[in-house]
Amino acid sequence: MVVEAMQNRFAHLAIAVFLLCAAGAGAQGSSVPAPVPSAQPAPAPASPEKAPRRMLFSMEKGTFSGYSDDEMVVLKRSFLTALADAEGAPVPIDYGSRGFPGSQNDRNKAARDAGADCWLVLKIGGFRGSPSISVLSYDLLYNIKSLDFSVSHPEAFSMLDIFRERWDDVVRPIVKKYPPLVSHAYSRGPPAPVTLTIHGAPGTEITGLPSGRLVIGSDGSASVDLPSPAPYSFRAAAAGYVPSTTRMYLDGQTEITLDQARSPWLRLDAAFLDGFFPGASANFSIPSLPLFARVGFTTFRVGIAVNNKDQVLASIPLSQVTFHLGFYVSPEDRSTRLYVGAGALLRISLPPGSQTFTVDKLLPWGVQAIAGVEFPVSGKLRAFVEYSPSFYFTPDPDLFKVSFGKDSGTFPYITVPPTGAIDLFEARLGFRWVL
Amino acid sequence: MKRITILLSCLAIGGCLPAFLVELNSSAGLTAKMSSVGTLGPVSLGGSNVTNVRFLPLRPTASTITSVSLQSGFMITESGSDYLQFGYVDSNGQSQVLGGQPLNLTAGDPHYPNNQFEVSTSAGTIVAFNLLPQATSTGYVFAVTLPSGPFTGPTNWTMSAVLSASSVLGVSADISTANSFDFLFWNATGFAEGSTTASGTVATATRSGLSMPGVSTVRSLYSTVNGVSCASSFSGSQWVCYRWTSATSPALLPGVTHRIDAVLTSGDLLSTEDGILRLYDQNGSQVVSVSLGGLQFCYEAYVGTTAYVFFSLPINLHGNGWSFRVYAIPTSSMRSLGD
Helix, strand or coil: CHHHHHHHHHHHHHHHHHHHHHHHHHHCCCCCCCCCCCCCCCCCCCCCCEECCEEEEEEEECCCCCCCHHHHHHHHHHHHHHHHHCCCCCEEEECCCCCCCCCHHHHHHHHHHCCCCEEEEEEEEEECCEEEEEEEEEECCCCEEEEEEEEECCCCCCHHHHHHCCCHHHHHHHHHHCCCEEHHHHCCCCCEEEEEEEECCCCCEEECCCCCCEECCCCCEEEEEEEECEEEEEEEECCCECCEEEEEEECCCCEEECCCCECCCEEEEEEEECCCEEEEEEEEEECCCCEEEEEEEEECCCEECCCCCCCCEECCCEEEEEEEEEEECCCCCCCCEEEEEEEEEEEEECCCCCCCCEECCCCCEEEEEEEEEEEEEECCEEEEEEECCEEEECCCHHHHHHCCCCCCCCCCEEEECCCEEEECCCEEEEEEEEC | CHHHHHHHHHHHHCCCCCCCCHHHHHCHHHHCCCEEEEEEEEEECCCCCCEEEEEEECCCCCCCHHHCCCCEEEEEEEECEEEEEEEEECCCCCEEEEEEEEECCCCCCCCCCCCEEEECCCCCEEEEEECCCCCCCEEEEEEECCCCCCEEEEEEEEHHHHCCCCEEEEEEECCCCCCEEEEEEEECCEEEEEEEECCCCCCEEEEEEECCCCCCCCEEEEECCCCEEEEEEEECCEEEEEEEECCCCCEECCCCCCCCCEECCCCCEEECHHHEEEEECCCCCEEEEEECCCCEEEEEEEECCEEEEEEEEEEECCCCEEEEEEEEEEHHHHHHHHC
8 A cells, every 4th residue: 555655645745846947947938838738647546555746737817916927837846746646646647838718618628628527716815925826626427516725824825945844734524535446437438227226214205316306205215317427426315314415426236325414403502692782592493394492591681781870790680581583594514504584572570578479560572683603613513693673662762762872872772653663773692502 | 704703793783781671670560460550760879788668759739649749759878888769850851969968877776677768648758667576666758849959858856755754666657647656665564556747747646555564675567447446566486466446455466477567448458568469357367478579568657538559669760870660559459460
C-alpha cells in the first residue's frame, strides 16, 4: 500500500509539473494557448480496480488580489504539488493562463474536451496580507456542483518558502469529494440494465432516479431497473426520518440499504428574548407531519434593558408562557434550516408579597408569529435566531398608553385601536439542543 | 461573519423592557371584586424621588356607583418633606395638577402616622391633622374651588382652641355630615369624645370620662351611624384596641393586634397596617386578612343609600408619571375580599 501511495503521488506530481511547464511555455510565447491537454494524461491507477478522477484545473486572480502574475504561477505550482501529495487526489489538468470559460456549459465542455470528468476553479482574492481562496468545482459524472466555498488564509503566502504551503483547507475537501473510481466508470460501452432493490423504512419516497419517483413498500423494499454501470444520485425522504441524499456508482450490485436516521423528537432551547431576557422552551416533533409544537417560558425577573430609565439591569415580576405550532421550511438534512410558525402567549405575574401567579392585567395575552433560522454549532448543538413580532390584547388601552409616561409615545409598541398593540421588535436568540 | 452580524442586529433591536405595571397585578385579586370608579392621570408629581404616594379622591356625590365619576382628588407625597397637590380632569379630558402645598408636619411617634388626612364630604377641602401625642395638635385646612382651582391654604386650625385645654389624639370624618369631624381628646377628666367642623365651630363634647387603662396615645375612630367608637394604641410591642358604644364603656379587644384605621358602618373594624387588609368583627375576631397589593384605603362613604369603602391605587408610570385608579366595594361585601 505504501508503495502504491508513493507511486500515486509521484504520478500526480509528474503530471502536474508537466502540465505546469506546458502552461508556462504557452504563456511565454506560444500563440496557441495552453491547451487543455487533448491528449489525455494517462492516470496511474490508485489500485488495480480504481483510478483517480481527472480534473480540469484553473487558478485565477480574485477581487483585490494582492499577488502578481508571476506569484500566481508560483502559487499554482505550490497548490498542484500539495494536491499531488494527497493520497487519492484527482489528477489535475491545468487549463493554463487563459481565462477559464465563464459559463458552466462552457466549462463542462472544456473539461470533456480535456478528457476530464470534473473541473475546479481556484480564485485567490482578498488583500495580500489576508488572502482568501474561493473554490468552485463541478462533477461531470454526477452532474452536480460538488464544491463551492471560500477559506481565508490567516496571513500572506510566504513566497520565499511557498513549497511549505500545504493548502490543507482546500486540498482535503477536494480529495474527499473526488475519491478514485473503478476504472470502468469511464467506460463508454453501453450499460446493461440491472434490477436494484433498495431497502429502507416503509413509505420512504425516493426521488432523483431516472426511472422517476419510487416508494418503499410495507415490506421495506422497492425495486427499480437501472442501467449499469453508471453513477446515480437520489434522495430518500420518509416521515420520522432525516432525509438523505445517496450518491452511488451502480456497478452491477442488486441491493442497497438506505442509511436512514430517526428524526429527533425533541429540541430544547435556551434563549434570550429581546436580547437579554432568559428563557427556555421545548420543541416536540409531531409524528408523521413536518410540524413541531413548542411550549416556552421566558422570565423578566432578570435581564438587561435599554429603556429602563437610568438602569441597565432590569427586573420585573413578569413571565411569559408561549405555545407555538410551526414547521421547518428547509429539509432536515440541511445544515442551515429556516422555520416559521405562530402561536399564543400568556403573560403571568407573581407580584411582590403574593403567593399565587396572576394573569397580567395590562397585557394578559397575545398572538405571535415566528420566523427563525438555525445553524449548526457543534454536534447536536445548534444556534438559532428567531424573529417573533407579537400582537397583544389589552383590556385597558388608555392605561396601556399612559404606562409609558405622559406624552412619551408607546415605543416599541404600536397601538392598534381599540384594544391592541403590536411589538415588531421582538427577537429570540439562543442555542438548541437536538435530542 | 454573516451570522455574527445577524446576532448583533437582533441584540440591537431587542433589549426593551416590556410594558408592565406591577401595581395592577399586585392588587388584581382584590380589584376583581370591586367596582372601578375611574382613573386620574397620567400626571407628573415632580422629581424622581417621590415616595409614599397617596391619593384621596373627593367624596362621591352620585347616587349610584356606576354614575360615580372620578374628577379630582388630593395627592400626598413625600419628597424630603410631605407635599400636598390637587389633581383634576380638565374640560379636554386631560389630567392636571395644581401647585403643591408643603406640609410642615412635625414627626410624631414612629408607630403612628405623622398626620391624618380627611377629605370633607362633597367639598374640595382636605384637612391634614398633625396629631402629636400629649401635645397640642393642629389641623391644616386646604381648600380648592372646584372644579379646577384655585388651590389655597393652609389655614391653621388649632385644636386646643376648639377643645380647650385638650390634646386631640384621634380624628375621623363624619360619614353622614359634611365637614364634620369626630375627635378623641384628652382633658382633665381623661379621654373624651367630641365633634366639630372644619370651619372651627366650637366642639361639642359628647362623651367624657372614658377609661382605657395603659393607653397614653391613641388613634381614634368613630362612627356615628351605629354609635361605635374605637381607639387604637401602640402599647409595648403591639397594638391594642378598645371599643365602646354610646351605651357601653371602652372594652379591650384582645384579638385585635393591629392598628385600626376605620370603624365601618357594618360594625366591622378595618385595619390596613403594613399593607394588609384585616377585618375584625365587633368582638375583635379577625374575619379577613389579605394583602392589599398596593391598594390604599381612602374612606367609607355613602353612594345613594349604600355605604361603600373606597380604595385608591397609585400606579407609577414610566418616566416618573403617576396614574391613580379608584375602586369601591359595598361595605356589606367587604368580608368577601377574604374569599
